[in-house]
Amino acid sequence: MTAPQPLPALSRKDFVTDQEVRWCPGCGDYSILAQTQKLMPELNIPQEQIVFISGIGCSSRLPYYMNTYGFHSIHGRAPTIATGLKASRPELxxxxVTGDGDALSIGGNHLIHAMRRNIDLVIVLFNNRIYGLTKGQYSPTSEQGKVTKTSPLGSIDYPINACSLALGANATFVARSIATDTHHLISTLERASQHKGTSFVEVFQNCNVFNDGAFDSFADKAVRPDRTVLLEHGKPLVYGKENNRGIRLNGTVAEVVETGNGVSEADLLIHDEKMDDPTIASILARMEYPEHPVPLGVLRAFERPSYDELMEEQIKDAVAEQGEGDLATLFSEGDTWVVE
Amino acid sequence: MTASSDDVRELERVTIRFAGDSGDGSQLAGQQFTNTAAIFGNDVSTVPDYPAEIRAPAGSLPGVSSFQVSFSSHQIYTPGDSPNLLVAMNPAALKTNLQDLPKGGTVVANSDEFTEANLSKANYETNPLEDDSLAGYRVIRVPITSLNAHALKDSGLSNTQIDRSKNMFALGLMFWLYERSLEPTLRWIDAKFSKNPQVAEANANTLKAGFNFGDTAELFPVHYRVPKANLKPGHYRTITGNEATALGFLAVAELSKLQLFYASYPITPASDILSELARFKRFGVKTMQSEDELAAIGAAIGAAFGGSLGLTGTSGPGLALKSEAIGLAVMTELPVVIASVQRAGPSTGMPTKTEQTDLLQAMFGRNGESPVAIVAPATPADCFAMAIEAFRIALLHMVPTIFLSDSYLGSGSEPWRIPDVDGLPQIDVTFATDAKGFQPYARDEKTLARPWAVPGTPGLEHRIGGLEKLDGAGTVSYTAENHERMVYLRTEKVARIVNDIPDVEVQGNETGELLVLGWGSTYGAITSAVQRAQAEGLSVSSAHLRHLNPFPGNLGDVLSRFDRVLVPEMNLGQLRMLIRARYLVDAAGFNRVTGRPLKTGEIVERIHALVQRKVNVVA
Known part of the structure; x- marks a missing residue:
């Protein structure tokens, strides 16, 4: 091995391809693409070592616009291809990149198993609560009652909560952000990229054509401070324009309280993303507007060996214990005989 | 421990079938007998038959498991159409297997188990050992259960443990009857039960007791000897098709200097390939038990994208699930290999029974014009060579390749002449590294293969995927002309593999009245049948395809040199359909879908119906 060469300084431009970006004007995906391209030079990883893999859907076109290696695969299967690549090439x-239909409907199984294995991937789920590419059918995250072309009387499906699912699968990094808060988004993606193991990031992203305003009720700038709560490790769950509201845990119930009037910050829940037990993270993940502020930030981040690491270790151990394999010896395993 | 020589009769070939309840250890007894016969120097061929249920109710008809082994003093190609001797460990085993035993054959029945309860479970109204229903067979009643129990009464084992050893008593008896050494099995017992000397001793003792019982009980007027076969000189072991498949894929890693990455979801009868490869971590093999069939091929595609040997394995239902992803591998032109061990379908079908009904699925079971290469091994040991061949084609031509085995090959066994590792074909793989003018969909002039440019290579960053590619640049293109060009290019790329595969060989005269054409595991039955017909002086030859897509370049010419073509298959005529479509040959079929291998005798009958003319046989 030669000494590592200093990396040439890269800029956002280095990660832009010559492909025309074909999302609808005003789509939330532009922001996610921009933040992702902006983040890449900060990672200090050679460009050729980065791979973006997607499934099918609007979000899944992102690899075409990233000047890295990329694979725009088939519906729902991106985690499987990424798993095969990462397990065989752990240095990458x-x-x-996936969406609510791709990851939670047709590819739900693969998402769960990637997370439970803790393979070292960053999974970014663009959640717009609608099927965009197929022109506006309800998705697994659409609210019940959603009227679409395929649910003219309103959808009767109960929606799934992506972060709850990730916590249920014991993902070692679970976070949520919104496409319109670029600062929060890039810092969340950066943390995800630094985490070893599966990093799951749900990004609320507006589809201005088929589901415009899906997140406005809590994510619109005017109301966001009062209707979302930013999770920060080691800090109390305080929110509100006046920083006068908070979340207090009463048993397993998250209560919204106002500080003052006998309630102090000391009574509030202190966010601990590293807790062994995922119960509190799950309680937080389930908070929804209007009953609660919607939590944004890192719900959970803890360490355990990743699938790709463990796979390498088993090979190393086998070689250490049994020596490197020899084909001729293996071929002659067991009873053999010679015909003269 | 040998009987006097007067008592020995020499035979050319013997086929015996061990049959019992699935918990009786018939598979194990059969495997040990096979191994012992092979080590002695016989040619051997085996076929197991077991229920899909792990433990059907004890003593029931669906719970019967059997293992047939044929051993011979000359080269054999099949485990025999029918046994000469049947070991029936209970009434259900007798009931389900007797139909295959020709009159005059021998039944060794474990008479202890012919109780009223067991007879009733097997739907016998009266005891076949006592009525005249077995007239015409030679019936040897041996109280195996009680003799075994008696032999092990001082072993210190529980009654259940003792009872579990009775297959070893039966095996010992067979070793006496066919004059075989106990040594290989005694060695195996020592190794197998090294951590449990008490059980090892019990198994060894009852094995010997069975042997001695044969020697002293005078139940058999003679015993038999099948002399050594005249096999090609070399170093041999027995091997099942699935073992050979795993070893072949492992060998590719060494030959190509690439990492083997195998992802698979457990499925009968392909699971053995995963458990075999999982043992080879010290070779650097990475194996992954995926969450489902789709994930398994996805991971294999991901590994191939990364420059590893991307491999997945399955059987028919799993191949169906993988079809969308195989299409992705066609579009992205990645060298993924899909090993499919066929079983009886449709749907879940009969998981443990064999069939060749997935050829058309392998050929056409995808959306769009989606050609892949297909190879098929002919015998269990041939799985080794064809596993290597599958990757050789995939890597050289950058094309997904299906390795189409079947349950009969996968679980059947035969002697394998252990190859010299240095003599195996080298597989040279070159990754693209030159960024100057790089195009991910540029074409090799000769093969039309695209370059293999793997992540981690500076300057070659590019995007691939399932959308149609612009010729050369590999970017997305929806234009009419480009799509048509790409469809033709992918088709032509697969067609050109023909330049790189051997011609099909004709066994027998190069022209004649009938060519019997086969593929896959019917090789043994077809070869035996055609040899028999040739010995009768009939104008019959055979040819066997190991490359199914594309076909060998001389196949059309070969077909044209015969008046008729017969295609025996364990399906309703899938190869026949392809042959007729491609070569406009009015091929006849012989088609059985019983879940069992074709029999030599039935193919001979079909040949007789088609051919009358005799030729001058040159000895």
């Missing part, structure tokens, strides 16, 4: 930085 492998990103999965």
């Amino acid at each position: 930085s492998v990103w999965v």
Whole structure:
């Protein structure tokens, strides 16, 4: 091995391809693409070591616009391709770009198993609560009652909560951000990229054509401070324009309280993303507007060996214990005989 | 421990079938007998038959498991159409297997188990050992259960443990009857039960007791000897098709200097390939038990994208699930290999029974014009060579390749002449590294393969995927002309593999009245049948395809040199359909879908119906 060469300084431009970006004007995906391209030079990873893998859907076109290695695969299967690539080439930085239909409907199984294995991937789920590419059918995250072309009387499906699912699968990094808060988004993606193991990031992203305003009720700038709460490790759950509201845990119930009037910050829940037990993270993940502020930030981040690491270790151990394999010896395993 | 020589009769070939309840250890007894016969120097061929249920109710008809082994003093190609001797460990085993035993054959029945309860479970109204229903067979009643129990009464084992050893008693008896050494099995017992000397001793003792019982009980007027076969000189072991498949894929890693990455979801009868490869971590093999069939091929594609040997394995239902992803591998032109061990379908079908019904699925089971290469091994040991061949084609031509085995090959066994590792074909793989003028969909002039440019290579960053590619640049293109060009290019790329595969060989005269054409595991039955017909002086030859897509370049010419073509298959005529479509040959079929291998005798009958003319046989 030669000494590592200093990396040439890269800029955002280095990660832009010559492909025309074909999302609808005003789509939330532009922001996610921009933040992702902006983040890449900060990672200090050679460009050729980065791979973006996607499934099918509007979000899944992102790899075409990233000047890295990329794979725009088939519906729902991005985590499987990413798993095969990462497990066989652990030195690569492998990103999965997916949407609510791709990850939670047709590819739900693969998402769960990637997370439970803790393979070292960053999975970014663009959640716009609608099927965009197929022109506006309800998705697994659409609210019940959603009227679309395929649910003219309103959808009767109960929606799934992506972060709850990720916590249920014991993902080692679970976070949520919104496409319109670029600062929060890039810092969340940066943390995800630094985490070893599966990093799951849900990004609320507006589809201005088929589901415009899906997140406005809590994510619109005017109301966001009062209707979302930013999770910060080691800090109390305080929110509100006046920083006068908070979340207090009463048993397993998250209560919204106002500080003052006998309630102090000391009574509020202190966010601990590293807790062994995922119960509190799950309680937080389930908070929804209007009953609660919607939590944004890192719900959970803890360490355990990743699938790709463990796979390498088993090979190393086998070689250490049994020596490197020899084909001729293996072929002659067991009873053999010679015909003269 | 040998009987006097007067008592020995020499035979050319013997086929015996061990049959019992699935918990009786018939598979194990059969495997040990096979190994012992092979080590002695016989040619051997085996076929197991077991229920899909792990433990059907004890003593029931669906719970019967059997293992047939044929051993011979000359080269054999099949485990025999029918056994000469049947070991029936209970009434259900007798009931389900007797139909295959020709009159005059021998039944060794474990008479202890012919109780009223067991007879009733097997739907016998009266005891076949006592009525005249077995007239015409030679019936040897041996109280195996009680003799075994008696032999092990001082072993210190529980009654259940003792009872579990009765297959070893039966095996010992067979070793006496066919004059075989106990040594290989005694060695195996020592190794197998090294951590449990008490059980090892019990198994060894009852094995010997079975042997001695044969020697002293005078149940058999003679015993038999099948002399050594005249096999090609070399170093041999027995091997099942699935073992050979795993070893072949492992060998590719060494030959190509690439990492083997195998992802698979457990499925009968392909699971053995995963468990075999999982043992080879010290070779650097990475194996992954995926969450489902789709994930398994996805991971294999991901590994191939990264420059590893991307491999997945399955059987028919799993191949169906993988079809969308195989299409992706066609579009992205990645060298993924899909090993499919066929079983009886449709749907879940009969998981443990064999069939060749997935050829058309392998050929056409995808959306769009989606050609892949297909290879098929002919015998269990041939799985080794064809596993290597599958990757050789995939890597050289950058094309997904299906390795189409079947349950009969996968679980059947035969002697394998252990190859010299240095003599195996080298597989040279070159990754693209030159960024100057790089195009991910540029074409090799000769093969039309695209370059393999793997992540981590500076300057070659590019995007691939399932959308149609612009010729050369590999970017997305929806234009009419480009799509048509790409469809033709992908088709032509697969067609050109023909330049790189051997011609099909004709066994027998190069022209004649009938060519019997086969593929896959019917090789043994077809070869035996055609040899028999040739010995009768009939104008019959055979040819066997190991490359199914594309076909060998001389196949059309070969077909044209015969008046008729017969295609025996364990399906309703899938190869026949392809042959007729491609070569406009009015091929006849012989088609059985019983879940069992074709029999030599039935193919001979079909040949007789088609051919009358005799030729001058040159000895």
